[in-house]
């Protein structure tokens with residue numbers, strides 16, 4: 001059976017094609033996907049179907065992506081979203 | 094051309110009814126695969142050896158998907174979120190986000206079947222990672238072959254808790270307890286309705302057999318009133334209580350678990366219906382909101398039909414039946430069925446719908462959510478998960494700031510203003526404000542809770558570049 | 564809806580009645596009560612349920628041309644900070660500062676000359692170039708190389724501001740009744756005698772009309788006339804990302820739009836982060852009556868303009884959009900003062916897109932006029948008599 005790999009906070013995670021990022025992370029033992037912006041509390045998947053927006057992660061540099069909806073793809077970089085998430089400054093060098 | 098938004102049981106049935114009658118159909122769904130919340134299974138790929146755990150009714154979904162794929166009349170647009178439906182005099186403009194690209198479609202005839210999601214009640218600790226909705230837990234299993242945890246408590250109320258607990262147990266999880274806040278005795282006066290729906294009865298008994306096979310502790314008249322985190326911040330145990338008929342907590346006990354699936358029935362997703370200003374109403378019994386439809390599933394707007402959970406929560410069978418009726422009625426409107434043909438098709442369906450609706454309303458009255466749940470809340474319990482608004486802040490906005498309704502509480506505290514736009518806390522906040530202020534919510538308060546001009550978040554860059562058709 | 568706060572004795576005989584529990588009515592009630600009057604506030608809806616509930620909360624001096632309105636705005640800006648002290652804060656007031664930029668040669672010249680005039684009037688206005696702009700706003704587009712920094716521009720959460728002021732009013736013995744629809748204003752030979760609502764009649768000699776966009780209806784009920792009409796505006800609200808933008812940033816075209824008499828859509832991006840975490844993007848201006856449908860083509864223009872200022876916004880999600888109806892008078896100036904035809908009826912309305920900023924100074928003017936004290940400025944430019952004069956001619 002074909003598997004693919006992606007990265008969470010820099011660490012390799014393997015997944016079945018078609019799985020959501022959130023599911024693959026749960027399978028690998030990761031329940032906490034983000035920390036909230038006001039009280040810095042840990043949060044993970046809650047509704048599992050894209051409704052609650054509690055599973056927000058940063059995918060390839062873009063914050064606020066739902067881990068429960070987004071399917072895994074080879075080599076994507078996913079990181080735990082701290083608060084509102086960081087955005088790169090364009091043209092910064 | 095008939096456009097259908099939502100490819101769950103209702104949308105699939107509508108597409109097939111209309112498409113196989115000869116109408117051209119465009120079926121739009123936000124998920125990567127058709128099937129809705131009920132048939133969210135991954136395609137068979139042998140990756141997992143426990144398919145039988147989620148086998149229930151799987152074949153039927155697959156058949157419907159295949160028939161859709163084979164129909165030359167049905168075009169499918171998957172991965173397509175309708176983020177706004179704008180009504181105009183002669184047409185409706187649908188704004189879509191399709192696989193990350195903006196798109197705009199003008200349509201004249203629409204069937205809405207956007208379905209439902211789990212209803213949640215806030216309680217202390219419900220934001221701890223490890224607490225999920227039953228639908229979410231089942232989605233992990235069906236759609237991902239992943240278990241939400243090793244030791245799972247299933248709680249809340251409703252018949253849906255049975256397949257969730259049974260499925261998770263079959264797939265190898267330890268179900269520590271299955272708690273339903275309501276007692277089965279609520280069914281006694283309605284037993285004739287159960288007998289008239291033998292398929293439902295059989296399905297239910299099947300789940301009970303599975304639960305017995307795995308010796309699962311079942312407790313009715315009990316609820317999880319608090320979730321507790323361990324040192325790593327994730328779920329470690331839940332506090333359960335026996336509760337009275339009004340949900341007031343009595344004797345308490347702590348049980349260890351790493352996952353809790355808790356839900357209180359379903360809430361219809363009426364965001365698009367609200368975009369279109371479709372007439373909606375509130376069910377007296379549980380204050381749930383639904384789109385009003387006539388015999389043929391027609392809404393208050395010309396050429397717009399509605400089917401499935403959005404016309405009232407009733408489960409996948411009723412969704413299928415309503416979808417068929419809407420599909421045939423829409424096809425007849427375009428002359429693809431004669432009046433006689435339509436009548437022939439509808440006759441058995443209308444009888445079936447009547448029976449299924451009766452069963453649905455028996456379910457609603459057998460699994461009520463009673464106001465005593467509000468007594469489980471502590472001052473620091475998070476009510477709005479997105480904006481992290483506590484019970485105390487809501488109370489202050491009423492007693493100190495003079496809020497008299499849920500909308501004003503929202504303006505003062507930001508409940509429901511976060512990314513989920515009140516989908517999770519909206520209804521609970523209405524109930525809390527009603528009780529704390531002593532002012533009964535109006536029907537309009539309940540209906541307004543699903544007013545979301547932007548149905549699903551979209552990057553500003555997509556909005557900027559979406560093709561300009563209007 | 565009903566009154567949550569019991570019925571004090573004075574309820575049927577308050578010294579003054581303020582109609583409208585928006586930010587302007589709340590400020591008027593606070594200031595009148597500070598002058599010793601027993602004040603009753605009536606609103607047909609909940610607190611801050613009108614245009615105040617749709618406002619962005621900017622307290623601006625930067626967008627006003629020198630004249631009476633700038634004088635009002637400058638006083639009002641400081642008065643907000645005094646009110647914050649007086650009522651114990653709690654409405655997210657912050658002196659974040661505004662940055663006005665321009666990208667065209669003509670625009671730059673106009674902006675420079677406006678800011679010079681404002682400086683003469685006492686506004687702090689600092690010319691900033693490419694480098695300083697980048698320090699102030701790291702995510703600003705590299706195409707923006709000229710602007711004026713107005714450190715005095717401030718922001719608040721207007722709904723909370725109204726509610727907090729009314730809370731203090733109640734502590735002082737005043738009262739607020741939500742759900743009281745004013746349906747008649749009764750007069751006798753002296754002037755205003757009582758206010759009739761669906762919840763009963765309230766006798767008083769002083770009525771302040773703070774009904775914003777609906778102020779013309781109240782004037783009419785009293786047998787007078789005010790030409791206040793709605794000017795629609797849309798606001799986009801993003802996912803939490805306020806850390807990207809620290810000031811209120813807008814294009815100088817905005818100033819021209821605010822002053823414009825054109826009915827068609829005008830829009831230029833006004834972008835800002837808020838304390839609650841979201842970024843707000845405004846502000847379109849149209850005269851389409853109370854037409855409320857969400858017009859996606861307007862949202863699209865706002866998004867494009869915001870992205871042209873802050874390219875990073877391309878990846879930031881739009882979560883909500885809402886609209887409100889600014890109360891505007893034909894000459895775009897607020898109406899503050901006693902009605903020329905009805906003794907005892909005072910208008911505090913028609914602040915268009917600046918009612919939040921201008922509320923405290925408006926309340927001060929009303930209070931000094933009602934109590935016959937010396938006002939802090941000559942308010943004749945705001946007098947409602949200006950319309951009656953037009954009517955008579």
Ligand SMILES: Cc1cc2nc3c(=O)[nH]c(=O)nc-3n(C[C@H](O)[C@H](O)[C@H](O)COP(=O)(O)OP(=O)(O)OC[C@H]3O[C@@H](n4cnc5c(N)ncnc54)[C@H](O)[C@@H]3O)c2cc1C
Nearest residue numbers: 099101102103123129130131175207208209228401402409
């Ligand atoms: C997570 C979950 C699991 C469930 N599991 C079961 C079960 O096992 N057994 C059971 O009997 N019932 C289950 N239910 C109850 C379920 O509501 C019904 O059984 C049935 O799926 C309802 O069918 P429907 O067609 O009305 O809606 P749904 O199945 O909910 O389908 C609605 C579809 O519309 C799509 N949609 C919604 N909004 C948009 C939009 N704006 N743009 C594009 N597409 C959109 C959704 O992606 C979805 O595919 C479950 C519900 C949930 C929420």
Ligand SMILES: Cc1cc2nc3c(=O)[nH]c(=O)nc-3n(C[C@H](O)[C@H](O)[C@H](O)COP(=O)(O)OP(=O)(O)OC[C@H]3O[C@@H](n4cnc5c(N)ncnc54)[C@H](O)[C@@H]3O)c2cc1C
Nearest residue numbers: 585587607613614615618619621745775887917918919920
């Ligand atoms: C999109 C948008 C953005 C804005 N941004 C800003 C900004 O950043 N800064 C700024 O300063 N201003 C801004 N404004 C303008 C500002 O919101 C208004 O000028 C201000 O809120 C007006 O306040 P008000 O108290 O006069 O009116 P409202 O808040 O409308 O209050 C009037 C009240 O009167 C009540 N009422 C009406 N008729 C009756 C009756 N017959 N009986 C009883 N009660 C009645 C209504 O229910 C209402 O509550 C913005 C406006 C919009 C639309």
Ligand code: FES
Nearest residue numbers: 048050052053068
């Ligand atoms: S878990 Fe609810 S949106 Fe992802």
